[in-house]
Amino acid sequence: MALQHFGWFLGAGFGVQGWGDPTYGIGYDWKKPRVYQDAAARFEASGFDLFIIEDGVTVPDTYGGTAEVNLANARFVPKHDPLPLVPYLLAATSKLGIVPTLSASFYEPFTAARLLATLQHFAEGRLGFNVVTSGSDIAAQNYGLDKQIDHDRRYDRAEEWVQVVRALWRSWDADAILEDAAGGVFADFTKVRTIDHKGEFFQVRGPLNTAPLAEEPVMVQAGASGKGQDFAGRNSDVILQLASTPERMKAYRESVRSVAASFGRDADDIKVLFVVQPIVTANAAETADVRGHRAELTQAAIDEALQGVSYLSGVDFKKFDLDAPLPELTTNSNQGTLDNFVKSAPAGSTLREILQLRANKDGLAVIGTADEIADHLGSLADEVGGDGFLFTGQVHPANVHRTLDPLVPALRRRGLLRTELGDGGLRSNLLDF
Numbered sequence: 250m251a252l253q254h255f256g257w258f259l260g261a262g263f264g265v266q267g268w269g270d271p272t273y274g275i276g277y278d279w280k281k282p283r284v285y286q287d288a289a290a291r292f293e294a295s296g297f298d299l300f301i302i303e304d305g306v307t308v309p310d311t312y313g314g315t316a317e318v319n320l321a322n323a324r325f326v327p328k329h330d331p332l333p334l335v336p337y338l339l340a341a342t343s344k345l346g347i348v349p350t351l352s353a354s355f356y357e358p359f360t361a362a363r364l365l366a367t368l369q370h371f372a373e374g375r376l377g378f379n380v381v382t383s384g385s386d387i388a389a390q391n392y393g394l395d396k397q398i399d400h401d402r403r404y405d406r407a408e409e410w411v412q413v414v415r416a417l418w419r420s421w422d423a424d425a426i427l428e429d430a431a432g433g434v435f436a437d438f439t440k441v442r443t444i445d446h447k448g449e450f451f452q453v454r455g456p457l458n459t460a461p462l463a464e465e466p467v468m469v470q471a472g473a474s475g476k477g478q479d480f481a482g483r484n485s486d487v488i489l490q491l492a493s494t495p496e497r498m499k500a501y502r503e504s505v506r507s508v509a510a511s512f513g514r515d516a517d518d519i520k521v522l523f524v525v526q527p528i529v530t531a532n533a534a535e536t537a538d539v540r541g542h543r544a545e546l547t548q549a550a551i552d553e554a555l556q557g558v559s560y561l562s563g564v565d566f567k568k569f570d571l572d573a574p575l576p577e578l579t580t581n582s583n584q585g586t587l588d589n590f591v592k593s594a595p596a597g598s599t600l601r602e603i604l605q606l607r608a609n610k611d612g613l614a615v616i617g618t619a620d621e622i623a624d625h626l627g628s629l630a631d632e633v634g635g636d637g638f639l640f641t642g643q644v645h646p647a648n649v650h651r652t653l654d655p656l657v658p659a660l661r662r663r664g665l666l667r668t669e670l671g672d673g674g675l676r677s678n679l680l681d682f
């Protein structure tokens with residue numbers, strides 16, 4: 250077993266934490282930074298490389314054509330914008346990478362480049378940014394569009410967006426600022442240039458008006474479709490994917506690494522991290538109990554699973570007969586996520602069978618004692634050849650403690666989790682191994 254990178258992916262974003270848990274709201278207020286600061290400090294002390302915060306800009310109403318289930322259960326809504334949280338997380342930590350999500354479809358590249366550059370100055374090399382393309386029509390309708398542009402076109406736009414953002418970051422030479430008080434020259438005008446970008450989607454003059462960066466923020470991306478993999482493999486430092494079967498995980502990693510190589514990159518410079526949700530139990534009896542509850546597949550559990558996949562894929566799963574095989578599905582939204590769901594059971598399975606398998610078979614969710622989960626992750630890492638894992642789940646204190654208190658030592662005992670992070674920033678930590 251080799252050292253793996255670990256992190257936490259806050260999959261429902263800067264939103265309600267712990268609703269439905271008996272400890273909900275005790276000692277924390279999800280609307281304030283403190284609970285996330287505490288979690289971030291714990292991740293850093295655990296030797297995690299990064300903390301990624303999801304984002305979206307809708308009150309989801311795909312499931313059954315209404316927001317009822319999402320609002321009643323606080324699923325993906327309400328939530329705050331993750332960017333203002335970043336300085337608070339930076340203040341609570343000194344080595345952890347902090348990665349907010351922002352949308353290439355809704356941020357102008359100049360606005361994004363400027364915001365991220367400012368935050369990276371605060372972060373001293375610890376900032377990342379998760380670039381998403383936002384597949385939802387109802388999100389697009391908040392930004393003046395009738396519907397979201399086509400899936401592949403969104404990636405074309407995102408590609409140009411990244412090129413412009415990076416060109417803006419490079420519009421000042423690293424040594425442009427002289428601060429030469431004696432000579433009376435603050436910055437050398439010959440080292441600051443317009444970019445004069447005129448592309449298919451953007452026209453940006455530049456230069457950026459912030460100070461040059463010692464190091465550009467780490468780019469994170471989660472594309473899984475062909476176009477998504479092209480975009481991620483070409484541009485991204487970290488690629489996240491939902492865990493599924495070892496075969497599919499391995500195939501994904503190999504595919505995206507070969508895309509990176511085809512663009513002249515060293516495939517070892519990109520880190521493919523798989524998202525898992527550890528559900529830690531005390532012993533075999535509790536594991537059986539948890540699995541038993543999950544196998545019951547109550548209406549609440551069905552709603553919980555289906556609102557999630559409806560939100561992420563843009564397909565209303567309420568309209569399908571639970572006891573019939575799913576029809577052939579396509580989406581203009583997140584293709585990889587839809588694929589991950591549909592293919593989690595053999596072809597021809599009914600929707601109920603898919604849900605049952607997902608509830609009970611380890612994939613995204615991994616259920617067991619800390620030692621069993623650590624063994625599972627160790628053998629997955631061996632089989633997939635992966636670079637590491639992102640734990641997902643809400644960061645209310647009870648969940649962070651009950652997950653990490655037993656799991657961190659179990660991972661350390663197996664040599665899977667490092668004991669200390671370096672001081673060189675997020676990219677440097679990611680490239681340690």
Ligand SMILES: Cc1cc2nc3c(=O)[nH]c(=O)nc-3n(C[C@H](O)[C@H](O)[C@H](O)COP(=O)(O)O)c2cc1C
Pocket residue numbers: 302303304305350379380381382383384470471472473474475476477478489490491524582583584585586
């Ligand atoms: C683990 C994971 C995390 C993601 N996080 C976000 C997010 O925070 N916000 C968002 O709008 N999309 C998010 N997505 C969607 C992806 O960024 C990507 O746009 C989507 O998977 C569509 O790409 P594809 O069609 O190539 O699979 C996430 C996807 C995955 C698998």
